[in-house]
Amino acid sequence: MDFSIITSNIDVYLEGMKNTLILVSISLVIGLLLAVPLAVLRVVGNSFVQIPIRIFVYFFRGTPLLVQMFLVYYGLGQFDFIRESFVWPLFKEAYFCALLTFSLNTCAYTVEILRGSMVATPHGEVEAATAAGMSKFLMLRRIILPSAFRRALPAYSNEIIFMLHGSALASVITIVDITGAARIINSRYYSPYEAFITAALFYMAITFTLVFLIRQLEKKWHAHLQPENQSVVKIEAPHENITG
């Protein structure tokens, strides 16, 4: 095993990490921004509004991310009217296609996560808001969504990590992300172990950073769910008696 090929090519990995982080973060932001109104409409809208959202979610959750990406990147180029239209300069770029696919994919999953946690808003809290004279919109803004976001956090943190790992597929359509970097090193030196273990370590480092950040957010956001006197510290308290 020879890890000097990694250290001497670390710039390829750093470039790959930059691309992974950009792809994933932009997709997540777009996906979330789209998912919030869609989830709201999915919950409160009439069936004319709900059905297209359901179909969208059903398609993106029902098919593999790789197939979706191929459909966008290879599939759309097959149609003349797309190749001749003003959007073609965008759709011929692998980067744009990956970004679009990832955004829509994570959006679909996030709609379902948010819908589930909105529906789970305690009925009494909704009733208290109604009785206080809140309009539907105010109630969404002040009660249902803030409460739902907090409940959605554990599920959404999973979605963030799935998206990070799913983004490895971007390497299939020529993008040099972390996995793309590993493929370059592998083909250059034919050393798959060193190449991909390095990629794995990069993904792990990002994942653990994300998990740490989410845990901080949970501490802040889930204070209202944690009964006092039940923290880990308190459970360990008897030790003090023994030593003291």
Added chain:
Amino acid sequence: MNPGQHAISVEQLHKSFGENEVLKGIDLTANRGEVISVLGSSGSGKSTLLRCMNLLEIPDSGIVRVTGEEVLMKKNRRGENLPADIKQVERIRSRIAMVFQQFNLWAHMTILENVMEAPVYVLKQKRAEVRDRAIFYLNKVGIADKLDAYPIHLSGGQQQRAAIARALCIEPEVMLFDEPTSALDPELVGEVLQVMRDLAAEGRTMIVVTHEMGFAREVSSRTIFIEQGLIIENGTPQQVFDSPKTERFEMFIAAMM
């Protein structure tokens, strides 16, 4: 009687859930400063009556008036009764406070935020003023030390007192209490009832659905008894408790004592 004195009134209120007719024509007027205890066995319609007053339940027919203003209703295509103007309903609700059996505090907000929410966001009052008032009312119900706690960190009695402070902070025309002590441990009932006694003594208009006979008898200015969707006793606590007009109410008291 001067209609300006009316805090809230209902006329010929009817409400059914499916086949089950819960309210069969209720007439009730609460004047300013009255404390009305609503008694009745479970399923008698007493909670439904209360919930119709702030349109949490939409009555099938009948009139609800709040400080003389009639809630406008219309019929939809299926002939069901609906509020004609949801903005009017929201405005009327914002002047009526409700205290629920299960407290229904907003779990993701601190106690202070819970109390400030409606005045700031519904009544659009200035945050600094509302804050002072919220602290005043939290003091009044005796939990000013819990401002920054979340509801889950409070006992049931403290949560209900916070919910009463939340109700007070909108400076309501009428306060509706829907079995406010029924979900509490017996030893916590007293602290909530004490707060309610204080409010009654201040001359606030209160309509209290309750099983607390002591409260109905000693604190309320009027006691009504609902049986199968109709008011069958209506008078001062002395009249109603000491010389009930119906045998049904005598049986009810006997069973409660």
